[in-house]
Amino acid sequence: MSAAQPVLAPGATIGILGSGQLGRMLALAAARLGLKCHIFSAAAEAPAVDVAHRTTIADYSDTEALARFAADVDVATYEFENVPAAAATFLAERIAVLPDPNVLATTQDRLAEKNFVAALGIPTAPFAAVGEAAALAPALANIGRPAVLKTRRFGYDGKGQAAIGDGTDPATAWREVGGQACILEAFVPFVYEVSVIAARGQDGVVECFDVTQNEHQDHILKISRVPASISAHTAQEALRIAETIAQKFGYVGVLAVELFVMRDGSVLVNEIAPRVHNSGHWTIDGASVSQFEQHIRAVAGWPLAKPLRHGRVEMINLIGSEIEDYRKWLTVPGAVVHLYGKTEVRPGRKMGHVTRVFADESRSFGRPRGAGSARF
Numbered sequence: 001m002s003a004a005q006p007v008l009a010p011g012a013t014i015g016i017l018g019s020g021q022l023g024r025m026l027a028l029a030a031a032r033l034g035l036k037c038h039i040f041s042a043a044a045e046a047p048a049v050d051v052a053h054r055t056t057i058a059d060y061s062d063t064e065a066l067a068r069f070a071a072d073v074d075v076a077t078y079e080f081e082n083v084p085a086a087a088a089t090f091l092a093e094r095i096a097v098l099p100d101p102n103v104l105a106t107t108q109d110r111l112a113e114k115n116f117v118a119a120l121g122i123p124t125a126p127f128a129a130v131g132e133a134a135a136l137a138p139a140l141a142n143i144g145r146p147a148v149l150k151t152r153r154f155g156y157d158g159k160g161q162a163a164i165g166d167g168t169d170p171a172t173a174w175r176e177v178g179g180q181a182c183i184l185e186a187f188v189p190f191v192y193e194v195s196v197i198a199a200r201g202q203d204g205v206v207e208c209f210d211v212t213q214n215e216h217q218d219h220i221l222k223i224s225r226v227p228a229s230i231s232a233h234t235a236q237e238a239l240r241i242a243e244t245i246a247q248k249f250g251y252v253g254v255l256a257v258e259l260f261v262m263r264d265g266s267v268l269v270n271e272i273a274p275r276v277h278n279s280g281h282w283t284i285d286g287a288s289v290s291q292f293e294q295h296i297r298a299v300a301g302w303p304l305a306k307p308l309r310h311g312r313v314e315m316i317n318l319i320g321s322e323i324e325d326y327r328k329w330l331t332v333p334g335a336v337v338h339l340y341g342k343t344e345v346r347p348g349r350k351m352g353h354v355t356r357v358f359a360d361e362s363r364s365f366g367r368p369r370g371a372g373s374a375r376f
């Protein structure tokens, strides 16, 4: 449990652990509300460093740097879920850290996370713990094939995962994930992947954005669309689940719940991200308040906004060399271009995104005239 939750005044400083594009967009949202951000970054060049009031460039194990950081900020938060637990605990002994670092212990471990969700009576894919190689065969017998083997920790964008189909040798899958503690999940024949971005304030009020439908390419989010093509009943259930999770954690800030939608309209929770999320980037241009502003409001002890969506919204990630198209995107009517300032282009790296808002809800997502094959 960290120090008492503060109510900040304009001019106060929010500390952010992590310096990627999520930290950058948090700092920009904070600045618009008259709040300053101090970014704690392991790298000297990083998207959030470019826009911060102050930065500390140090390792997360550097307790002197963490102590100086703590002394300079009024509250601390994070923009990635793999913040080393020791750093979060060290800070929480000195200042309020929101959301509470206890949440990290659950969300950093897929098994703890699935157990947490299941204990709330919320459906997930059937799963089993696989702590060692010898546990894989009995788990497979229990879960059946096809299945997905996932490392318990440090998996993202499909990394640390191996599919186990009819012909797969389990030993190969075990080697593929690096022979470490895993969970085995039944493969889910979902029709859609959706997410809910929920914000919970210090007063316990929860505000959710409309359910977002997500399309992945090579396990990386490519496009988010709102509204999702799901029934009102499915949407309500997804929102109820996200609110339940936020309340149960006693969460303060923004979290994302990723869900699978089944053919019959039922939903299963895939995972929880204890932070602002890529599938919520559409809210910057497509809603009256962004997920970043909601997070800043929550950690500052300010009232949350009730988000109003401006229309039908599409967010397209610019991944790897797709960033080279930014000049073309700049000329697309209505397109809002976000570049994260990353100089090194790497395959699979999120370099920026584009948002398109169509005021007319009924209009389908079409390509503007004259567009080439690259989704302009």
Ligand code: AMP
Residues within 6 Å of the ligand: 125, 148, 155, 156, 157, 158, 159, 185, 186, 187, 188, 189, 193, 216, 219, 258, 270, 271
């Ligand atoms: P994750 O890292 O758990 O979010 O998984 C990355 C992606 O892999 C998800 O967005 C899904 O497309 C797919 N995936 C993960 N778990 C399952 C599952 N149990 N069944 C089917 N597809 C899955």
